[in-house]
Amino acid sequence: MLESMNMEELIKLIAPVIVFQFTLMIFCLVKLKNDKVKYLPKWAWALIIIVFNFVGPIVYLLLGRERD
Amino acid sequence: MITFKAYFKKEFIEGIRQYKYIALATGIILFSILDPVMLKLLPSFVSNKIPANLIHQLFEFKPKDALANYIKDLFQIGTLFVVFTAAGSINEEIYSQKIVFPLTKGANKSQIILAKFLHFAIAICLFLFVGLFFNQYYANLLFKGQKIAISDIVHVYFLLCIYYMFVISITLLFSSFTKKNISAGILACTASYSTALLSQFEKLKKLSPYNLILLTSNFGLQAAKTTLVITILLIFLYLVITIIRFNSIEVN
Numbered sequence: 001m002l003e004s005m006n007m008e009e010l011i012k013l014i015a016p017v018i019v020f021q022f023t024l025m026i027f028c029l030v031k032l033k034n035d036k037v038k039y040l041p042k043w044a045w046a047l048i049i050i051v052f053n054f055v056g057p058i059v060y061l062l063l064g065r066e067r068d
Numbered sequence: 069m070i071t072f073k074a075y076f077k078k079e080f081i082e083g084i085r086q087y088k089y090i091a092l093a094t095g096i097i098l099f100s101i102l103d104p105v106m107l108k109l110l111p112s113f114v115s116n117k118i119p120a121n122l123i124h125q126l127f128e129f130k131p132k133d134a135l136a137n138y139i140k141d142l143f144q145i146g147t148l149f150v151v152f153t154a155a156g157s158i159n160e161e162i163y164s165q166k167i168v169f170p171l172t173k174g175a176n177k178s179q180i181i182l183a184k185f186l187h188f189a190i191a192i193c194l195f196l197f198v199g200l201f202f203n204q205y206y207a208n209l210l211f212k213g214q215k216i217a218i219s220d221i222v223h224v225y226f227l228l229c230i231y232y233m234f235v236i237s238i239t240l241l242f243s244s245f246t247k248k249n250i251s252a253g254i255l256a257c258t259a260s261y262s263t264a265l266l267s268q269f270e271k272l273k274k275l276s277p278y279n280l281i282l283l284t285s286n287f288g289l290q291a292a293k294t295t296l297v298i299t300i301l302l303i304f305l306y307l308v309i310t311i312i313r314f315n316s317i318e319v320n
Contacts (some may be wrong), residue, residue: 014105017098024094039250055145058094062152063241063250067164 021053028057034068071176079157088153089191095149096195099141100203104134108210130213131204132220132285138203139224139284143264147235151256154188154239156249158314165248167319178311181240185307188236193229200225224284227292231280235260237306244313272292277302299319 011018028049037045045064048056083089111127118126158181161167170180200221208215209233239256246252263278273279279295 014101017101020098024090054094054098058091058149059152062091067086067160 023058024054025049028060031065032060035064038065038066039064069179071170071179072183074170074175076187077178077189081186083187083191091149091153092191092195092277095153096118096147096192097199097202099146100138100199100201101206103138103141104203104206104210104213107134107137120175129211131211131216132214133205134207134211135203135216135220135224136285137282138199138207139228142199142228143278146261148257150188150192150232150235151239151260152237152249152253154184154252155243155256157184157188158240158310159246159249159252160265162317162319165319171319177314181307181311181314185233185236185240189229189233192232192236196225196228196232200228223289227280227284227296230296230299231277233303234306237303238308241306241310241313244310244317274298 029046031043032045032049040048048061048064050056052057052059107129108280111123114127115123125254155217161180167175167180171177204218204221206215239252242255242259243249243252246255263276264281266276267278267282273282274294274296277295277299280292280299283292283295
């Protein structure tokens with residue numbers, strides 16, 4: 001059955017991952033709006049979060065936030 | 069033992085508050101799903117550039133190829149997530165003066181390091197378990213050929229756990245020597261990746277922890293004996309150095 005799967009069906013298979021990526025991106029952008037940041041200006045972090053799938057949001061969460 | 073328990077709980081709460089678990093889960097579990105699907109889609113992506121008869125010859129993947137691809141990505145990208153998640157755990161304690169209060173209450177420094185190490189080790193082992201389980205499921209579902217057995221996964225899981233414990237120990241070591249988590253992260257990444265370089269030399273291969281990653285494709289633990297012993301010794305050594313370093317730092 002899976003051999004006959006087309007591209008669309010395979011993309012449906014990774015739909016949870018796509019949803020997770022989108023949620024993570026939105027979550028990080030909302031956090032970015034309220035957080036103090038370090039190393040880069042806010043617009044640069046926003047660009048990193050949007051451009052680099054998965055890696056961008058995580059890099060921001062781990063390195064970009066100024067902790068009180 | 070009180071310090072150990074208290075710090076273990078503290079690390080757990082901090083892991084949630086600072087989104088460390090999201091980072092670890094993303095770095096470890098995500099590729100377990102993405103990799104087999106991407107490998108499956110690869111022929112479609114290159115179908116315009118390569119003749120159809122060649123595509124079948126070049127891109128005929130088996131479930132074990134998908135597992136090998138996941139392990140490769142874990143080493144290349146997952147390590148970055150693990151290192152940068154753990155990189156700030158000691159230097160932040162010292163230089164943001166969080167450690168002062170626990171120390172005045174008589175906290176044991178060795179137990180603090182052990183709690184941190186064990187916390188990361190347990191978290192990573194759990195995420196690795198979930199990641200390998202997902203990868204096995206997707207790889208067996210998407211590809212024809214010999215299926216990945218549970219025993220293969222157990223073998224890979226054991227070797228990866230030991231390798232990542234080594235990565236955590238080296239990260240904690242550098243975290244105790246540097247002031248910023250970014251510098252600790254870069255140093256730990258360099259050290260972890262250079263183990264791959266070390267394994268290029270046939271004589272040094274068995275001494276390099278990266279050999280554990282290479283041995284994941286060789287489903288049997290006999291060949292991994294020497295490397296396992298060396299890696300476990302290195303983990304102990306790094307932890308001891310970290311404890312000595314942490315004890316010698318003057319906290320203001």
